[in-house]
Amino acid sequence: MCLSVPAKIESIEKDMAVCSVGGATYRASLLMLDIDDLKIGDFVLLHTGFAIQKISKEDAEETLKLFDEFEDFNEILDEEERISGRRIV
Amino acid sequence: MKYIDEYRDKEKILSLAAQIKKTSTKKIRLMEVCGGHTMAIQRFGIPDLLPETVELVSGPGCPVCVTSRSYIDKAIAYSKLPNVIITTYGDLIRVPGSTSSLDKEKARGANIRIVYSVLDALKIAQDNPDKKVIFLGIGFETTAPGSAAGIMKAQMAGLFNFSVFSAHKIMPPPMAALIDEGVNIQGYIGPGHVSTITGSHIFDFIPQKYGLGVVVSGFEPLDLMQSIYMLGKQFETNKPSVEIQYSRAVKPEGNAKAKEIMDEVFCLRDDWWRGLGILENSGLGINDNYADFDAEKIFDVAVEPLKEDKGCICGIILKGIAKPTECKLFGKACTPSEPVGACMVSNEGACAAYYKYNRE
Numbered sequence A: 001m002c003l004s005v006p007a008k009i010e011s012i013e014k015d016m017a018v019c020s021v022g023g024a025t026y027r028a029s030l031l032m033l034d035i036d037d038l039k040i041g042d043f044v045l046l047h048t049g050f051a052i053q054k055i056s057k058e059d060a061e062e063t064l065k066l067f068d069e070f071e072d073f074n075e076i077l078d079e080e081e082r083i084s085g086r087r088i089v
Numbered sequence B: 001m002k003y004i005d006e007y008r009d010k011e012k013i014l015s016l017a018a019q020i021k022k023t024s025t026k027k028i029r030l031m032e033v034c035g036g037h038t039m040a041i042q043r044f045g046i047p048d049l050l051p052e053t054v055e056l057v058s059g060p061g062c063p064v065c066v067t068s069r070s071y072i073d074k075a076i077a078y079s080k081l082p083n084v085i086i087t088t089y090g091d092l093i094r095v096p097g098s099t100s101s102l103d104k105e106k107a108r109g110a111n112i113r114i115v116y117s118v119l120d121a122l123k124i125a126q127d128n129p130d131k132k133v134i135f136l137g138i139g140f141e142t143t144a145p146g147s148a149a150g151i152m153k154a155q156m157a158g159l160f161n162f163s164v165f166s167a168h169k170i171m172p173p174p175m176a177a178l179i180d181e182g183v184n185i186q187g188y189i190g191p192g193h194v195s196t197i198t199g200s201h202i203f204d205f206i207p208q209k210y211g212l213g214v215v216v217s218g219f220e221p222l223d224l225m226q227s228i229y230m231l232g233k234q235f236e237t238n239k240p241s242v243e244i245q246y247s248r249a250v251k252p253e254g255n256a257k258a259k260e261i262m263d264e265v266f267c268l269r270d271d272w273w274r275g276l277g278i279l280e281n282s283g284l285g286i287n288d289n290y291a292d293f294d295a296e297k298i299f300d301v302a303v304e305p306l307k308e309d310k311g312c313i314c315g316i317i318l319k320g321i322a323k324p325t326e327c328k329l330f331g332k333a334c335t336p337s338e339p340v341g342a343c344m345v346s347n348e349g350a351c352a353a354y355y356k357y358n359r360e
C-alpha cells in the first residue's frame, strides 16, 4: 500500500491520466498536481490511485551523474592507495 | 529513462560500497524510518554491502505495523453492522485483531472488499446507494491526502453513504519520540514518499533539536547506498543536517496542493503507536466540517476487549531495539502465512521483509 512507483503518463483526460508501469496501465487522479505542468511522456509517482509528484528528469540525471563521479573518484582513490600503499581516507 | 533500472547498476553500487567503507571510521547506527526502505534494504541485500562500522535498524514507518489491534477490532465490529460494506487496502486484511481478522470475517460472510484506492471505494458507494461504505484509511502523509480527497469528492457528489475510519498518522512525532526515549541511532534515512508530500522541512527540527542527520532517500539500491554515504559523511564531519538524496521526487517544500487537501479534511489528534504508546498530535482525525463522513462519528459499535499477543515483540522491533530474528516466534509460530503480529503481515513490515529475503 505504501508503495509508490514511477509511472509514465500515456494520456490525460480532465483530472485523470492513464499511466503505464512496465507493461501494465493504471488510471491515476491528477488532483494533487498542477495539470498544466504535465504532459504525455512525463513520469509521475503513483500512489494508491493518485499521482503524488512529478518526477524531475533533470534531478534524476543529476543524481545519476553523481554516481558516475563516485565511480571515478573511487578509481582515483584506489589508484593512489595502490601507489602509496596506505589508506587515504 | 525509466527511473528504476538506472538505480540498480551493480558496478555503481559496489563502488559506492567501497566509498562508504573507505570513509567510515566511527561506528554508526542508522534507522530507516520507512517500511518501504526496510523492504528494499532486505531485498537488495544492502547490509551485506556495508562495513562493520555501519548498522541499519528498522523504524516505525510501516502503517499496518504501528496500527493498534483495537482499530482492527473496531473495523471488524463495523463489518458486522447491517448493510455495511468495508473497503480496505489489501495490507490490512490479514492483520490479527484480538480474536479475529478482516480476512476471517470475510470468509464468514462479512461484506469486506479490497480496493487499491479510495477512489474505488467511492465507486462502490456510488453503485450501492442502499449500503453504507466504510473505507479503512490507514497510512502516513503519503496516503492521507488520498483519503482526504476521497472525502471531499464524496461531499461534492453528495455521497452520504460513504465514510472513512481514519487511522492516518504523521511521521515526525515518532521520530522525535524515539530519540527522546534514548534509542541508540546517529541518523535517519528519511521516508522518501512521505516527503514527496510534506517536503523535507518537516525534519529540520531533528538536527536542530537533537543533533542528528536526516537524509531523505529514494528506494532503489543506489539511492539507499548514497543516502547511507551522505549520513556517514555528516556524522564523520559532525555536521548533521537535512539533505535530500531523492531529489527527483522530493522538494524541500513538498506538494502544496496535497498538503492543502489534507489540512482541509483532517485535524491533528493524539494517537497510539505500537511500541511507542500514545504520542501527542501524531494522528489525523477527520475535522468537524466533514463529520458526516467520519465513520467514528456515524456508527456506534461495541468493540470486543483488547487482547494483545504476548510473545510478539513487534513493539521493540519498530523502535530499532530488536531485530525480527530475535523474536522467539519468528519463522516458527509466526510466518507470513500464519502471522502472529502485524509486522509479519504487511509487505513493509520488518518481520515479513526479513522472512522473505533473509532466511538462512
Ligand code: SF4
Binding pocket: B311, B312, B313, B314, B317, B324, B327, B328, B329, B330, B331, B334, B335, B339, B340, B341, B342, B343, B344, B345, B351
Ligand atoms: S516474528 Fe511475528 S511474533 Fe515475532 S515480532 Fe515479528 S510479527 Fe511479532
